[in-house]
Amino acid sequence: MTFGDLDVAHAHTDTQEPTRRDFLYIATGAVTAVGAAAVLWPFIDQMNPDASVQALASIEVDITSVEVGQSLTVMWRGKPVFIRHRTEAEIEEANAVPIGDLPDPIARNANLPADAEATDANRVFATGEAEPRLEWLLMVGVCTHLGCVPLGEQGDYDGWFCPCHGSHYDSAGRIRKGPAPRNLDVPEYEFVSDTLIRVG
Amino acid sequence: MSGHSTIHYKNPVVRWIDTRLPIISTMQVNAMDFPTPKNLNYFWTFGGILTLFLGIQIVTGLILAMHYTAHVSLAFNSVEHIMRDVNYGWLLRYMHANGASFFFIAVYIHIFRGLYYGSYKQPRELLWMIGVVILLLMMATAFMGYVLPWGQMSFWGATVITNLFSAIPLVGTAIVEWLWGGFAVGNPTLNRFYSLHYLLPFVLAAVVFLHIWALHVPGNNNPSGVEVKSDKDTIPFHPYYTVKDFFAIIVFLFFYAAFVFYLPNTLGHTDNYIPANPLVTPAHIVPEWYFLPFYAILRAVPDKLGGVIAMFAAIAVLFVLPWLDTSKVKSATFRPLYRQFFWILVITCIGLGYLGAKPPEGGYVIASRILTIYYFAHFLVILPLLGIFERTKPLPASISESVLAKHGGGGATAAAGAASAPENRG
Ligand code: HEM
Numbered sequence: 086m087t088f089g090d091l092d093v094a095h096a097h098t099d100t101q102e103p104t105r106r107d108f109l110y111i112a113t114g115a116v117t118a119v120g121a122a123a124v125l126w127p128f129i130d131q132m133n134p135d136a137s138v139q140a141l142a143s144i145e146v147d148i149t150s151v152e153v154g155q156s157l158t159v160m161w162r163g164k165p166v167f168i169r170h171r172t173e174a175e176i177e178e179a180n181a182v183p184i185g186d187l188p189d190p191i192a193r194n195a196n197l198p199a200d201a202e203a204t205d206a207n208r209v210f211a212t213g214e215a216e217p218r219l220e221w222l223l224m225v226g227v228c229t230h231l232g233c234v235p236l237g238e239q240g241d242y243d244g245w246f247c248p249c250h251g252s253h254y255d256s257a258g259r260i261r262k263g264p265a266p267r268n269l270d271v272p273e274y275e276f277v278s279d280t281l282i283r284v285g
Numbered sequence: 286m287s288g289h290s291t292i293h294y295k296n297p298v299v300r301w302i303d304t305r306l307p308i309i310s311t312m313q314v315n316a317m318d319f320p321t322p323k324n325l326n327y328f329w330t331f332g333g334i335l336t337l338f339l340g341i342q343i344v345t346g347l348i349l350a351m352h353y354t355a356h357v358s359l360a361f362n363s364v365e366h367i368m369r370d371v372n373y374g375w376l377l378r379y380m381h382a383n384g385a386s387f388f389f390i391a392v393y394i395h396i397f398r399g400l401y402y403g404s405y406k407q408p409r410e411l412l413w414m415i416g417v418v419i420l421l422l423m424m425a426t427a428f429m430g431y432v433l434p435w436g437q438m439s440f441w442g443a444t445v446i447t448n449l450f451s452a453i454p455l456v457g458t459a460i461v462e463w464l465w466g467g468f469a470v471g472n473p474t475l476n477r478f479y480s481l482h483y484l485l486p487f488v489l490a491a492v493v494f495l496h497i498w499a500l501h502v503p504g505n506n507n508p509s510g511v512e513v514k515s516d517k518d519t520i521p522f523h524p525y526y527t528v529k530d531f532f533a534i535i536v537f538l539f540f541y542a543a544f545v546f547y548l549p550n551t552l553g554h555t556d557n558y559i560p561a562n563p564l565v566t567p568a569h570i571v572p573e574w575y576f577l578p579f580y581a582i583l584r585a586v587p588d589k590l591g592g593v594i595a596m597f598a599a600i601a602v603l604f605v606l607p608w609l610d611t612s613k614v615k616s617a618t619f620r621p622l623y624r625q626f627f628w629i630l631v632i633t634c635i636g637l638g639y640l641g642a643k644p645p646e647g648g649y650v651i652a653s654r655i656l657t658i659y660y661f662a663h664f665l666v667i668l669p670l671l672g673i674f675e676r677t678k679p680l681p682a683s684i685s686e687s688v689l690a691k692h693g694g695g696g697a698t699a700a701a702g703a704a705s706a707p708e709n710r711g
């Protein structure tokens with residue numbers, strides 16, 4: 086190595102000019118930082134959902150037996166998914182609410198653009214449909230507050246009620262009262278046939 | 286920590302070891318001869334009790350780990366197996382589960398002792414802050430331990446608490462899925478919590494070592510809050526405080542044993558004897574009792590992110606406490622107003638604990654809000670102002686004097702005179 090006596094002498098003088106030694110310090114530091122970050126990443130990323138978890142990403146559900154006014158709960162990605170065959174009254178009630186009255190005016194429907202309004206029709210829109218099937222509401226049954234499973238046909242809005250910290254959702258699964266910040270999430274889903282739904 | 290010792294040991298083996306590794310003399314200086322204020326009361330015995338409980342948790346935990354299986358389909362049954370099949374398994378599990386509760390009882394008394402006697406003030410600020418780190422580590426350890434039996438409360442407690450991080454703007458969901466290792470609390474979550482639950486108590490032990498190191502630089506505070514001025518103010522730790530600590534430990538263990546043997550499930554929640562079910566949330570989820578005041582603060586705030594911030598701030602405020610309390614006088618004995626506010630704070634914390642166990646409706650929510658505001662006001666408004674406006678009582682000249690005054694032994698300031706007409710003094 087050539088940074089011998091000469092450079093050491095430089096480092097000890099009071100020159101303000103950057104020396105070759107300064108450059109070496111900075112270069113060493115930069116390479117070390119990049120290397121440390123590169124080594125650190127696998128240690129962090131190993132905690133993210135792994136391949137086996139990702140592989141369970143989609144399921145098919147037969148809805149033949151779900152009568153009007155009934156619901157079905159299925160497991161998808163370790164979470165409950167509510168599939169509700171809504172009554173006329175529930176659809177009308179949800180339709181009657183002006184968007185301005187909703188704490189969260191966004192549809193939260195993965196089958197629609199991210200900024201779609203939270204109208205009742207937008208809450209029940211599936212991928213690949215021309216018209217929404219108003220009677221079928223499908224959403225992730227996880228409270229958007231802190232993740233409890235809300236109870237069906239309860240609360241002040243004829244929808245769901247979360248017992249954990251008192252969030253009320255309406256008959257379209259939209260948050261109406263309580264600490265939850267968002268409407269219940271509608272995951273990606275499609276009707277494979279009139280009686281078969283694929284979620285995810 | 287210290288270099289060469291000045292102690293000369295007669296025993297040649299002891300001397301041989303100590304001149305090469307001064308562990309014997311270090312122990313003698315720090316655990317035996319250590320000069321300790323002579324007026325410490327029983328509130329000073331909780332440090333020893335806490336160290337003992339860390340030991341109890343580690344020993345019983347190690348044994349539980351020999352019989353426990355961290356898998357979602359086996360965990361619940363393996364805990365029942367410990368309870369029913371393993372020799373004395375019921376005892377070890379009840380010692381561990383109730384040990385966590387008694388650990389927290391002791392740490393809360395220890396913390397309020399510090400608040401009452403101003404032990405967080407100069408020169409013990411760092412000692413206090415390390416203590417707050419210990420509290421946080423204990424909370425993380427106990428939270429993850431409670432997930433391991435994989436009952437309904439384990440599962441839903443884990444769900445609610447990890448979801449707190451989803452309140453973080455933008456990256457919240459990514460962080461939560463990273464914590465879970467999935468899209469919900471599941472097997473990867475259970476496994477990593479087990480790994481960390483095993484690790485953290487040893488980290489805790491290391492931080493406790495730092496805590497004691499930081500204690501041994503300035504030495505103990507004491508009920509008078511006056512620093513040690515001379516040798517007359519102190520006595521050696523051994524035998525005086527080893528005996529006192531030992532006696533307190535026996536009494537404390539008496540209560541602990543009463544719970545382990547006669548009330549082993551009183552402090553727990555019955556729902557945790559129902560296996561975890563990701564599709565059904567119990568009607569009423571409550572955390573373990575030691576988290577209730579913080580849980581009440583979380584729920585008092587109507588906004589999700591706001592609630593999470595308030596809950597963490599309730600502990601964060603303790604970190605800066607040494608700079609919020611502007612009074613130079615340490616002990617509440619000489620601070621007539623602070624003493625009253627101290628007790629109001631104690632009642633506030635107990636009240637928050639009570640409210641944390643109640644459903645989040647109507648009057649309970651309003652009461653939680655009032656108490657939450659008061660909790661923060663105590664630290665952020667009352668303490669800074671008290672230091673300016675409070676008229677403190679005259680301090681004794683030394684620890685010795687305060688002891689003599691208290692016991693009517695005459696001295697420069699007789700107790701009766703000082704107490705009845707402090708303003709006439711001097
Ligand atoms: C700071 C010290 C510790 C605290 C506060 C603590 C706390 C807890 C708590 C609250 C539980 C749940 C008990 C229940 O309801 O069943 C638990 C379970 C468990 N802990 Fe710990 N623990 C500590 C140290 C340790 C250590 C050092 C180990 C292992 C070496 C360990 C291993 C276990 C195991 C295997 C379980 C599951 C069995 C069971 O649930 O009874 N713990 N812990």
Ligand code: FES
Binds near residue numbers: 228263265
């Ligand atoms: S988790 Fe549903 S209200 Fe808090």
